[in-house]
Amino acid sequence: MKAAVNKHEVVSEAEWLKARKKLLVKEKKLMRLQEELGLERRNLPWVKVTKDYVFDGPNGKETLADLFEGRSQLVIYQFMFGPEDKLGCPHCSLRADCFNGINVHLKHRDVTMVCVSRAPFKKLAAYKKRMGWNFTWVSSGNTDFNFDYHFSFTAEEMAEGKAFFNYAIQNPGHAEREGHSVFYKDKRGDIFHTYACYTRGNELFNLHYHYLDVVPKGRDEDGRGPFWVRRHDEYDQ
Amino acid sequence: MKKDSSNAISNHPIVGHEQWIAARTAFLAKEKEFTRLRDELSRQRRELPWERVEKAYVFDSPDGKVTLADLFAGKSQLIVYHFMFGPDDKAGCPSCSFWADNFNGIDTHLKHRDISFLAVSRAPLPNLEAYKQRMGWSFMWVSSNGNDFNFDFRASFTPEEVANGTADWNYSKQKPGSTEVVGISVFYKDPDAQIFHTYSCFQRGVDMMNGAYNYMDLAPKGRDEADQRPTMAWLRRHDEYED
Numbered sequence: 315m316k317a318a319v320n321k322h323e324v325v326s327e328a329e330w331l332k333a334r335k336k337l338l339v340k341e342k343k344l345m346r347l348q349e350e351l352g353l354e355r356r357n358l359p360w361v362k363v364t365k366d367y368v369f370d371g372p373n374g375k376e377t378l379a380d381l382f383e384g385r386s387q388l389v390i391y392q393f394m395f396g397p398e399d400k401l402g403c404p405h406c407s408l409r410a411d412c413f414n415g416i417n418v419h420l421k422h423r424d425v426t427m428v429c430v431s432r433a434p435f436k437k438l439a440a441y442k443k444r445m446g447w448n449f450t451w452v453s454s455g456n457t458d459f460n461f462d463y464h465f466s467f468t469a470e471e472m473a474e475g476k477a478f479f480n481y482a483i484q485n486p487g488h489a490e491r492e493g494h495s496v497f498y499k500d501k502r503g504d505i506f507h508t509y510a511c512y513t514r515g516n517e518l519f520n521l522h523y524h525y526l527d528v529v530p531k532g533r534d535e536d537g538r539g540p541f542w543v544r545r546h547d548e549y550d551q
Numbered sequence: 552m553k554k555d556s557s558n559a560i561s562n563h564p565i566v567g568h569e570q571w572i573a574a575r576t577a578f579l580a581k582e583k584e585f586t587r588l589r590d591e592l593s594r595q596r597r598e599l600p601w602e603r604v605e606k607a608y609v610f611d612s613p614d615g616k617v618t619l620a621d622l623f624a625g626k627s628q629l630i631v632y633h634f635m636f637g638p639d640d641k642a643g644c645p646s647c648s649f650w651a652d653n654f655n656g657i658d659t660h661l662k663h664r665d666i667s668f669l670a671v672s673r674a675p676l677p678n679l680e681a682y683k684q685r686m687g688w689s690f691m692w693v694s695s696n697g698n699d700f701n702f703d704f705r706a707s708f709t710p711e712e713v714a715n716g717t718a719d720w721n722y723s724k725q726k727p728g729s730t731e732v733v734g735i736s737v738f739y740k741d742p743d744a745q746i747f748h749t750y751s752c753f754q755r756g757v758d759m760m761n762g763a764y765n766y767m768d769l770a771p772k773g774r775d776e777a778d779q780r781p782t783m784a785w786l787r788r789h790d791e792y793e794d
Contacts, residue, residue, distance in 0.1 A: 319627075319739065323553050323600040324747060330602040334751075335722045337592075344592055345755060346584075351585055352768040358578060359564040360771075361571045387770040408660055414651040416763040418789045422682060423763075425770050481576040481760055498560075498771045506565065508771050510575075518765045519651060522660050525760065527593040529628045530601075530739045530749050548657045 317529050357445060360498065360506035367459045369433040371452035377537035378459075378502060378505055381452065388497040392465040394490040395438065397455055402431070402441050406492050407473045412521045414447045430454050432490060433468055445546070462496050472513050480512035492530070560771055601739065601747035608700045610693040611676040617693065617701075619738070619746060624667040624691075626661035629738040634677060635731040636672035636695060643682045645673070647733055648788050653762050654690045671695050671732065673707055686789065693731060708736045721753040733757055 325333070367378045376480055382388050393412065394403035402410075413427065420427050428450040431438055435453040439467065442451050460466035467486050471477040479486040495510040517523055526533045544551075556748075566574070608619045623629050633642035651670070658668040669691035670678055676694040701707035708718040708749055709732050716726030735757055737750040741775065758764060767774045776782045 318597045319741075320740075322624055322747075324603055325600040327602050328602055330748070331722065333599050337595060338722055338756075339650070340592055340595065341752070341756060344588055345758065346769075347585060348581065352773060353579060354578060354581070356559050356771055356773055358574055359571055361567040361568055362565055387772060389713060389770060390764055409654045412653065413766070414764050415655055416766070417765045417787070418792065419652065419786070420648060420766060422785055422787070423767055423770075423775060424696050425764065425767065448661060457571075462632075479673060481572065481579050494769065496769050496771070498563075505562075509570075509676055511582070511769075516584060516758075517586065518768075521655055521762050522664075522758055525630055525657070525661060525666070525668065526664060527589075527788075528735065528737050528750050528752070531628060531665060532593060532597050533716065534664065538757065542663055543660070544663070546656070548788065549659065549663055 318532065322530070333469075333515045350391075350491075351511040355509060357539055358509065360508045360515050363497065363505040363507055365458070365462065366458045367454070369430065369454055369457065369459070371450065372435075373438070376452060379499060379503060380524070381426065381428055382497075382499050383421075383426045383450075385421065385424045385426045388499070389420070389427045390495045390497070391427070391429045391495045392460065392495065393429040393451070394488070394492050395441070395464075396490045397432050398432065399433055399490075401545075402433075402438075402445075403490075404545050404548075405540060407445060408522060408540075408543050409492070409516070410445065410447055410449070412519060414449060414456075415447050417449055426450075428452060428469040430459065432460055444458055455483055460490070463507070464491075465493055465513075466490050480515075487516065494519070555667075557653065559773070562769070567749065574741070596750060599676050599750060601615055601749045604738065604746040604748055606703065608695070608698045609693055610671070610700070612693040613676070613680065620740060620744060622667060622669060622691075623738075626662065626663070626665045626667040627740050628640075628664075628666045629740070630661070630666055630668045630706075631736045631738070632668070632670045633701065633704070633732070633734040633736065634670040634672045635729070636674040636682070636729045637729070638673050638675065638708075640674055640678075640731075642730070642788070643674075643679075643686075644733070645786055645788050645791075646783055648686060649684070649688070649763070649783075649786055650733070650757065650761055651688055651790055653760065655690055656691050669693060671700065673701055674677070694731065701731075704734070704736050705732075705747070705753070706736070707731050721756070735760070 354440045369376045393406045432455045438451045467477045476484040477486050493512040496508045634647045661668045663769045695701050712718040720727050734753040739747045
């Protein structure tokens with residue numbers, strides 16, 4: 315990416331506008347493709363949730379139905395924070411810095427957004443306080459939830475390096491993985507699993523990358539992935 | 552925005568797990584293709600030529616008068632969010648406030664990628680600071696009141712341009728709804744301190760930077776704005792929702 319900033323082509327305003335307008339056409343095309351995909355995503359079939367999941371949250375025991383908080387749509391961010399971990403994952407923490415302030419708006423679109431991790435609730439609450447976040451975060455440590463939705467993997471799966479992850483048998487790399495899952499609750503109280511995404515499927519929600527994608531150096535990671543990420547209170551340590 | 556088919560919610564097809572996995576896996580291929588197209592477009596964006604910034608702009612900041620060069624805060628890349636807050640407005644635009652609820656807090660991470668991120672508006676600095684305090688935000692916000700910055704980078708228009716529909720908005724002649732419009736502009740400062748304008752986007756060009764909309768796109772109802780007049784009629788400032 316270094317070439318992107320060294321000896322970069324510098325032109326007149328008229329030339330710049332010409333090139334910018336050409337790119338705008340492509341940007342609009344991509345946006346329309348994104349809309350098409352959104353439509354197609356919402357037309358995916360659903361699966362009825364038949365298991366009773368009970369989470370540990372700020373209000374004690376909470377069922378999956380309780381997590382909807384009276385709304386019909388539930389978006390869960392699976393935050394990597396395993397039972398033995400001392401702290402939440404730094405990369406998930408960066409993502410949380412993106413969605414921390416938007417709950418208030420989502421709930422006015424009939425969407426409740428919460429985080430789920432396998433670490434005990436006490437650990438989640440302490441870490442959330444340290445980071446200054448306000449979203450709901452519940453523990454799935456006493457349920458099969460994370461395993462059923464392919465966000466946590468057993469010791470056997472990890473030893474073998476084989477698990478069903480991101481819709482293929484592969485090595486998930488870590489016993490806890492990040493991602494999103496979406497549920498719908500109908501008027502009768504039936505709950506349906508509508509969507510889940512993993513790995514780069516989560517990138518749409520990482521605003522840092524959207525901003526990095528408009529600057530001259532881009533992500534500037536030299537193929538190393540997000541090596542630069544720290545928890546927001548750890549950069550200067 | 553395309554309208555969802557009528558089965559988006561009612562009578563939605565319900566299938567078994569295996570069948571769902573098959574449909575989801577087929578759709579994943581399209582999502583991956585979209586991710587790759589996005590990567591390719593970002594690459595092309597970085598290949599756009601730059602234009603040199605010749606004019607000296609001076610802004611009002613919490614630290615007093617600062618130049619465009621100062622706004623880089625020692626970084627080589629500057630992202631400006633053009634926040635709609637005109638000289639005579641009593642409060643910042645609700646829609647920009649929604650976007651700000653998304654980006655507030657991320658400047659901490661961006662500065663570790665050689666980026667200074669801030670908001671610019673034409674309202675006087677005391678108005679920006681009072682509103683920022685009310686909303687509980689922490690990002691840098693400076694006033695371009697008195698300089699041509701917003702006009703030069705097509706984020707503000709004269710009342711005549713608005714009235715006549717001759718505003719040069721989002722790279723075509725249009726009639727914006729007000730003298731202030733939303734946008735993002737990007738600048739680069741080289742080791743010799745020369746400043747270049749590298750990129751700007753307006754209107755739906757800022758869509759991707761709204762995580763809440765990206766989340767709505769995942770949910771069964773989508774953005775669900777078909778019956779909203781205007782499109783974002785549901786939106787309030789975060790302290791103005793009734794419940």
